[in-house]
Amino acid sequence: VPCTETVLRTKDLTVKFDGFAAVNKVNLAVARGELRVIIGANGAGKSTLLDLLCGKTLPTEGEVWLRDRNITGIGEAAIARSGVGRKFQTPSVFKEMTVLENLQVASNRRTGVFANLFSWRSPRPTDVEAEVAARTGLSDVLGRRASELSHGQLQWLELAMVLSQDPKIILLDEPAAGMTAAETDKTAQLLLDLAGSHTVLVIEHDMAFVKRICRKITVMHQGAVLAEGTASEIERNQAVVEAYLGS
Ligand code: ADP
Ligand code: MG
Numbered sequence: 001v002p003c004t005e006t007v008l009r010t011k012d013l014t015v016k017f018d019g020f021a022a023v024n025k026v027n028l029a030v031a032r033g034e035l036r037v038i039i040g041a042n043g044a045g046k047s048t049l050l051d052l053l054c055g056k057t058l059p060t061e062g063e064v065w066l067r068d069r070n071i072t073g074i075g076e077a078a079i080a081r082s083g084v085g086r087k088f089q090t091p092s093v094f095k096e097m098t099v100l101e102n103l104q105v106a107s108n109r110r111t112g113v114f115a116n117l118f119s120w121r122s123p124r125p126t127d128v129e130a131e132v133a134a135r136t137g138l139s140d141v142l143g144r145r146a147s148e149l150s151h152g153q154l155q156w157l158e159l160a161m162v163l164s165q166d167p168k169i170i171l172l173d174e175p176a177a178g179m180t181a182a183e184t185d186k187t188a189q190l191l192l193d194l195a196g197s198h199t200v201l202v203i204e205h206d207m208a209f210v211k212r213i214c215r216k217i218t219v220m221h222q223g224a225v226l227a228e229g230t231a232s233e234i235e236r237n238q239a240v241v242e243a244y245l246g247s
Pocket of ligand 2: 046
């Protein structure tokens with residue numbers, strides 16, 4: 001039994017918009033339990049890469065593999081069902097529902113949101129929901145309406161909704177964006193806690209934040225992977241300094 005299993009792998013993943021390669025022959029391998037951070041300047045192709053991984057955007061060429069399955073082009077819904085969990089955007093939280101009710105919707109998403117919305121909802125969390133709430137710091141606000149949450153709590157609820165779907169990999173685009181220093185702190189703790197039990201791929205541009213959470217960093221530049229390594233390796237890499245860190 002190999003001690004490291006690759007959960008997500010891309011092969012020469014490329015997307016061109018009118019001939020412009022926003023993502024250019026990216027080969028990425030994320031191991032099970034890894035917390036990988038992708039950094040890079042604005043426009044480097046980070047968000048577009050996530051769009052390709054979750055099927056929101058179709059690649060012009062190349063492949064995406066989830067464990068031993070080629071998921072290229074199977075569609076966004078099928079990719080989500082196969083275990084690629086991308087943090088929902090804010091509108092996917094039901095603002096008039098409580099935190100717990102949102103978690104219940106998320107854990108029933110496979111069987112359909114409407115069936116769940118019209119069914120009797122237990123006021124108590126299941127063990128899984130309680131654990132997800134604890135890990136995301138939401139245990140004390142399970143009964144609160146989502147509309148009453150702070151910006152940080154709303155982000156954690158979205159993450160909790162992804163977690164309750166038991167994803168094989170979690171994709172996060174700048175999870176601490178817009179957060180206060182205290183919320184950013186808590187998000188770093190949360191991600192560190194997730195690492196090991198979950199496989200997480202995070203886009204982040206704040207190097208201080210990256211250094212707190214990360215073991216292995218992938219640097220993107222003009223759509224391509226420029227370098228990979230630990231924070232100290234990246235900071236000593238001349239090409240990275242010139243393309244990104246030095247600016
Ligand atoms: P990052 O997230 O690293 O800041 P993006 O992935 O958002 O970068 O964008 C990478 C490049 O691709 C940018 O130059 C952007 O303008 C371009 N791009 C992204 N999506 C599209 C699209 N749908 N059509 C045309 N150009 C796009
Ligand atoms: Mg982006």
